[in-house]
Amino acid sequence: MSGGLPNILSLALLLSLVYLFVAVVLAIMRLTDKSGQEMARRIDQVTRGEGLGLDLGDIEKKHELSGLRWLDVFLARHAWSGRMDKVLNQADIKAPLGIFVLLSLVFGVTGYLGSSLYVGNPLVCLGVAVVLGSLPFKWVGMRKAKRMGDFERQLPEALELVGRALRAGHTFTSGMGMVVSEFADPIRTEFQTTLEEINFGLGVTVALDNLMERVDCPDLAFFVVSVKIQNESGGNLAEIISNISALIRERFKLKGRIQVLSAEGRMAAWVLCLLPFGVGGVVQLLNPGYLNLLFSDPIGLIMTYVVFGLMTVGLLVIRKMIRIEV
Template structure:
């Protein structure tokens, strides 16, 4: 019976992966096929001279978080889905939120069932499943951080270009148009969206507020607030924008200096965090039965949980020490 248990678990793992993978693929195909069919139907109606066939309800924007109806209804009932949708937009990811939810389920079930083939402790299996289940959202967060960092690096030069355009006699919107034509993404697409909102009749301050809401960049708030104050009280906007550009550059220099000075502490943190696991792995390879007492005896289990808790606390403390906000 003990020999057949791994085979049963392996079969269950395979069936779960196949089912969830098929569900993800069907969600993607259904979402893309639905948009393609709708576009083809509208084009066919216009070609035959039947008009667009729009009803009153079609004027409203229809937004789906998933290609599956039941998953879309489930996600729309939770507030965190709205925040995740905003993060996906900031990361410039076109895939709907439901895809990442299904991928998280696939990775979580894979981690739990896969670890059950080697580990009998349910807490360890649950921890592995949760860790793998968070990987899709961790990738989204990393992509969002990289895109926002790219925007922040482009911002000083973009503001300097707007300031030079204002000193040359151009309007504020013309300066933003120069940024759109001269710079690459992500600042190009964000400034282009803001410029389109202004051209469609939205106020400058409202469009800039929307820009600040779309982009997670603290330095951008200096620019937006300065423009709003200048619109209300007047002043030399070109000089203000140039000063903000200089301030952002100085903050970058200070961040780089702090990163250099804290490099030794960050390296020490990595060594202290990975050393226990590395030593344990080597000992496990040399003497596989050496750690059995920690996972079998009740006192050993308590000691293991205590050590994991203390290590987690130490990691959080070290992370707080080496991360210095500017």
């Protein structure tokens, strides 16, 4: 008991330092964010009749990946930051990418130092650091998947509404405007952005290409390509859109059937993944020190690594079997 108390105090101190670090980073980003001050200064100049001859490029909004200058420069030099920033936009997360990079670093360092208080194996500590460090980006991926899933579920009814509007004599943009007024997010926000681009003079095909670039939805490509082909070769756009809506509905039915048939495989994957850890935890709780030989003896370490490797291979095989592309 006396040996465990210093570890608990050390872990509490480490967590306190982490919270302090995050608070300091957020405070610095808040203080260094001069976008509002710059906007107020320019508005004041225009109100007083000054600065009217400014170059438009001087007041162009610059997209920042982080509120910290050095971190923004670092992220701008790497291609993955652009892809990750696109994922943030698809997840409708307003926080900059730098926040999640810093959180990932903090979680990773905390996981490594915290696990090192209880486990002497550096590989185990590194594994804990990798798992905790990936949590912020895992949350972003889950937000994106949920939002794109909602968009995909709304798309058939939205296309059906556009098709009915075209049959009633409305224009294509009017049909999209009905979707904006009748539907909820996320399809409302994305279609509204597309309508704004068209109203500002951007071509319909270019605006639809931008929509397909913003939204990670394979079904949307059918709609965009069909509209582009109809603009070039002609045809009954209302019938085309209705057929695409029916096609997407049938794909949803097939996806649901596949989900039902693959449910047993997914449950088996969860059981096989969690069962060894559950049994190990129960054994360690009932008989403390019984499993220490696996982490202290060289042969035990080799057996542990082999078991984890085989588990990983098995999970990858099961994942490949139950993931069926429609």
